[in-house]
């Protein structure tokens with residue numbers, strides 16, 4: 467009897483894991499053209515770009531000492547260079563999924579990828 471219960475539990479856990487992974491996968495699909503890259507600095511929107519084609523653009527944001535160089539290539543975005551002490555934003559690399567975020571905590575910079583019409587996530591706007 468105990469063995470049966472354990473098997474049931476494992477089956478349930480496996481089913482749950484599959485459904486959780488399924489959700490993760492469906493959310494991890496790359497954004498479609500028309501998505502936007504939104505950059506906020508100190509909770510102010512400083513840049514909003516439509517991710518449309520395969521062209522490449524870079525922006526230097528902030529001032530020396532608090533600088534992030536943000537790059538867009540097609541529907542992908544990354545922080546190329548930053549003079550923050552932890553370099554976490556640079557190490558995150560490319561993002562191209564709906565809801566993906568690049569965060570530079572020392573500079574309070576947030577780069578977000580968002581599909582058009584997606585709900586606004588303003589967790590950091592406060």
Ligand SMILES: [Zn+2]
Nearest residue numbers: 548550555570
């Ligand atoms: Zn950083």
